Amino acid sequence: MATVAKKLCVLVFVVALYNIKDCVNSHSDSEAHDHDHDTDSEAGCGCGSNLNRKHDSDHDHHHHAENPADKYSRAKNEKPKDPLPSYPRTNQMVYLDGGTFTMGTDDPGVPADGESPARRVTLKPFYIDVHEVSNAEFELFVNSTGFTTEAESFGDSFVLEGRISEEIKKDISLAVEAAPWWLPVKGADWLHPEGPDSSIRTDRMDHPVVHVSWNDATAYCQWAGKRLPTEAEWEYAARGGLENRLFPWGNKLEPRGDHLMNVWQGEFPTLNTAEDGYEGTSPVTAYPPNKYGLHNTVGNTWEWVQDWWTIRHSSEPASNPTGPESGKDKVKKGGSYMCHVSYCYRYRCAARSQNTPDSSACNLGFRCAGDDLPQGVECRNCDKV
Ligand SMILES: [Ca+2]
Numbered sequence: 348m349a350t351v352a353k354k355l356c357v358l359v360f361v362v363a364l365y366n367i368k369d370c371v372n373s374h375s376d377s378e379a380h381d382h383d384h385d386t387d388s389e390a391g392c393g394c395g396s397n398l399n400r401k402h403d404s405d406h407d408h409h410h411h412a413e414n415p416a417d418k419y420s421r422a423k424n425e426k427p428k429d430p431l432p433s434y435p436r437t438n439q440m441v442y443l444d445g446g447t448f449t450m451g452t453d454d455p456g457v458p459a460d461g462e463s464p465a466r467r468v469t470l471k472p473f474y475i476d477v478h479e480v481s482n483a484e485f486e487l488f489v490n491s492t493g494f495t496t497e498a499e500s501f502g503d504s505f506v507l508e509g510r511i512s513e514e515i516k517k518d519i520s521l522a523v524e525a526a527p528w529w530l531p532v533k534g535a536d537w538l539h540p541e542g543p544d545s546s547i548r549t550d551r552m553d554h555p556v557v558h559v560s561w562n563d564a565t566a567y568c569q570w571a572g573k574r575l576p577t578e579a580e581w582e583y584a585a586r587g588g589l590e591n592r593l594f595p596w597g598n599k600l601e602p603r604g605d606h607l608m609n610v611w612q613g614e615f616p617t618l619n620t621a622e623d624g625y626e627g628t629s630p631v632t633a634y635p636p637n638k639y640g641l642h643n644t645v646g647n648t649w650e651w652v653q654d655w656w657t658i659r660h661s662s663e664p665a666s667n668p669t670g671p672e673s674g675k676d677k678v679k680k681g682g683s684y685m686c687h688v689s690y691c692y693r694y695r696c697a698a699r700s701q702n703t704p705d706s707s708a709c710n711l712g713f714r715c716a717g718d719d720l721p722q723g724v725e726c727r728n729c730d731k732v
């Protein structure tokens with residue numbers, strides 16, 4: 348068994364290496380973390396039942412304090428867990444009436460990505476999340492289901508070199524000459540975005556969840572009574588009703604000198620001046636929303652969408668397109684805090700990139716959409732439409 352596990356590990360790294368090269372060849376800022384097996388996703392978590400046991404144990408103690416066996420019982424000696432802090436929910440949605448818009452562009456920023464041609468696309472009404480899914484929201488999912496992400500199952504994920512501690516870095520021998528800023532870090536996952544010595548708990552519970560694969564994102568949305576948006580829905584929502592604009596607010600990167608999204612200022616990858624306020628991710632609520640009420644569509648984290656990847660699109664008008672029926676990679680939209688014009692001009696509405704559905708990295712997250720409003724989810728604009 349040990350030999351098989353070793354071989355799988357080697358295979359994972361070899362495939363990952365190939366994918367990194369692919370990404371670099373297409374000038375993507377994206378990672379590639381390729382696993383060729385399924386995740387074991389339904390291990391029990393038991394967080395809620397631990398709290399209940401503590402309550403029961405107190406109750407028992409009160410009535411049976413004289414029983415010496417109690418002194419050594421697990422319930423008696425188990426330390427109470429700190430209650431989970433609560434965060435304001437960021438799972439709100441908006442209702443979008445659908446209609447016809449121009450998807451893609453005839454003036455592609457990265458022609459190899461299949462941003463063109465511009466085509467007329469008609470969509471039926473749908474709901475979409477106002478925010479990227481936050482760590483706090485993802486934690487509710489994990490606590491209620493015991494879900495294990497693919498990065499956790501396989502034990503590593505890709506992190507930007509500049510964000511890893513020297514301590515962790517010295518243990519990484521695998522380097523990728525063509526993309527030295529991506530390093531596979533053992534123990535990097537959604538709870539530990541830069542590896543075992545980092546944590547979301549200190550100040551990132553309201554930041555977008557990262558190191559989640561397309562498969563993880565799909566499972567989350569299903570649990571939430573939602574689904575991933577199609578690429579067309581995501582782009583329609585991100586454009587916020589403006590036709591043929593580069594960004595959700597217009598064509599100027601920094602109108603009146605204001606930063607309206609979280610991308611990279613300085614020199615990539617050596618100097619991150621964070622003029623927009625954030626070196627890494629920002630809270631999902633940061634920056635003004637677009638005209639449809641959505642925050643951080645472009646920038647902050649890339650966002651998985653439903654569609655399989657292709658760079659060939661018909662210029663014919665389409666209704667509710669869902670992309671190819673099958674493929675190797677899934678589409679992601681919006682660019683990330685790692686995007687800089689010099690190598691990843693992808694923080695635009697029409698921009699797109701791709702990864703295998705089991706890939707994960709420190710700049711890749713998602714938001715959900717839906718045909719209906721799930722019970723208990725607040726709709727931000729339903730009283731106005
Ligand atoms: Ca930034």
Ligand SMILES: [Ca+2]
Nearest residue numbers: 643644646648
């Ligand atoms: Ca985003």
